[in-house]
Amino acid sequence: MGTRTNVERRTVLKAAGISAVTLGVAATGCGGNDGTSADGNVTIRYSWWGAEERAKKINQSIALFEKKYPKIKVKTDFQDYPSFWEKFQTQAAGGNPPDVFQNAVGFLRKYDKRGVLLDLGSQIDAGNLSLDHFRAGVVKVGQVDGKQLGVPVGSNTMALVIDKKVYEKAGVDPTAGWTWDEYFKALKTIHDKTEVPGDTGYFSIMYLYDLYLRQNGKAFFTKDGLGFEQSDLTEWWTDGYGRVKAGIVTSPKVVAQDTPKSSLSAGHGASEFTWDNFTVRYTAEGTSDYGLAPIPTTDGKDTGQYLASLMLSGSARTKHPKEVAQFIDFMVHDPAVGKIMGYDRGILATTDQYDAFKPTDVVQKEIAQYEVDTAKAGVLGTITPHPSGADTAESAFLRIGGDMALGKTKVADAVKQFFSEAQAAFSA
Incomplete structure (x- = not known):
């Protein structure tokens, strides 16, 4: 995840x-x-x-x-x-x-379908x-169709990791319930005042798009396939491409050059959507102060968030x-x-x-508090079902979204390609 x-x-x-x-x-x-x-x-x-x-x-x-x-x-x-x-x-x-x-x-239905779990x-x-x-x-x-196919070892939820120093310099203070319009306005403000792109590339993160869809009554996946239309993705990727061209979002070329570091910790972006427990990487990689901010919303309340998890599974063939x-x-x-x-x-x-376990460092304390606060807010829902082939669809979403942002393919063609590859993955 x-x-x-x-x-x-x-x-x-x-x-x-x-x-x-x-x-x-x-x-x-x-x-x-x-x-x-x-x-x-x-x-x-x-x-x-x-x-x-x-x-x-x-x-x-x-x-x-x-x-x-x-x-x-x-x-x-x-x-x-x-x-x-x-x-x-x-x-x-x-x-x-x-x-x-x-x-x-993302792998439960795939390997359950093959009799592995x-x-x-x-x-x-x-x-x-x-x-x-x-x-x-x-x-x-870890449950699929009444079967316990995995047992969670930890939980996490999507969050927005920000460079606190850049946000403070730009005068941007994200608060719970802020909207997508406010978020995108903040990206421009950050860029205008600090010359740093406001985001490292939100448009190609499948799990973030899932939250956006959930806020609008849809979802990235159903248990059998995709839960949205080509027109939905066309709008999402068109907006993302426009913001890359405007310099508000980090160029994918820069993101690739920064690898293996994140462009956020490299100082080439002011925020990045990720799983909350990944926050520790930015402190290890970068020189600024990093913190967790709320997910933007459509209606000022519903974030679409849920708890995801790494888990332990057993083999159906074990003796x-x-x-x-x-x-x-x-x-x-x-x-x-x-x-x-x-x-x-x-x-x-x-x-x-x-x-x-009692965390002693600031970052892990903030991660724990973020999940406590998110749970208290009452916004957590049930995780979206993932069909067999979801892992391949996620990889395609990332790759094709990156090609689209680089201008290697037109948005319309990128959308068609993604839907074609996703359907093939579900049918495999």
């Missing part, structure tokens, strides 16, 4: 080139047996995407799990985001996916996995569903794991871990 979501996935996770062996953990192999040794020990394979820091934290957590369950051993494997899914798709097609793995909402309902009924003590609304993110369930249960409930992981994968999903 998204920073520009794509930039976060491409860059921050790029550091994950480190191998499991480097971390002193056995690398995942394609075992020919069921992972049970002669002495009754069971080995399960766990894969995820993320950077080196996430890997260190996860391995610390696994050490605690193996101490509590000495007969269960966990072999690990991780890559950056694109490499993870490339490898996972190959493993799934070959009938050898990992026993348990990190997952996201374990319905955890039976393990919940057996008492091996508890769905108690989760923060309100989070568990539903050890009980052990997989016990592992997931431990990783989402154990307070010590919560203290180790912090907000690396979002605001901790269970109250057991949320209460155990």
Whole structure:
């Protein structure tokens, strides 16, 4: 799920080139047996995407799990985001996916359709996995058609990250309930007073467009396909192209040149829509002060926001569903794991871990407060269903939107291309 979501996935996770062996953990192999040794020990394979820091934290957590369950051993494997899914798709097609793995909402229907995902309902009924003590609304993110296909490890919601110094210099003070017209006016004010583009490229962020559509009674996805018309996207991308040409939005050429940094932290944009827990990257990359601002609205109230989540899923082919369930249960409930992981994968999903971890730095405190304030505002709704092929549609939206903004293709042609590629993805 998204920073520009794509930039976060491409860059921050790029550091994950480190191998499991480097971390002193056995690398995942394609075992020919069921992972049970002669002495009754069971080995399960766990894969995820993320950077080196996430890997260190996860391995610390696994050490605690193996101490509590000495007969269960966990072999690990991780890559950056694109490499993870490339490898996972190959493993799934070959009938050898990992026993348990990190997952996201855009992949649930896709891999459920292919019979890859374990319905955890039976393990919940057996008492091996508890769905108690989760923060309100989070568990539903992992549910599809009555099946529990994933268990959230953290939650996040879309936010607007701003360069506080630039906003203050321009005299712009975003407040809850501000409208899109006010937001776009603010972008121009920022550009006119500071010569910095007001936004780094809102128009190609699928999850942001979903919020805009939800504010207007539609949605990016239905459970079967797209929930909007070509005319809707034509209007959105036409406005975005116009603002790039006017210099109010950062040129995609500059965004590409700034990679692997964000154009916000590089000083080439004053704000960027992203998931709230990604805010930590800007402080690490940039030299300014960064904060969270409200999502603009259509009616002055409804933001269209919902809680999304990274989650843990099991393989339908695992020989050890009980052990997989016990592992997931431990990783989402154990307070010590919560203290180790912090907000690396979002605001901790269970109250057991949320209460155990007390953020000490300013950025993580602000992230937590943002979600508290958003929940209190009563604007959070239910996440939009994602059809099989949603991940491919998201990538196409980003790529084609970028080409459109560069003038490589006309808006009308870009819209037609996106709808064609999206429909093909849904039919695959």
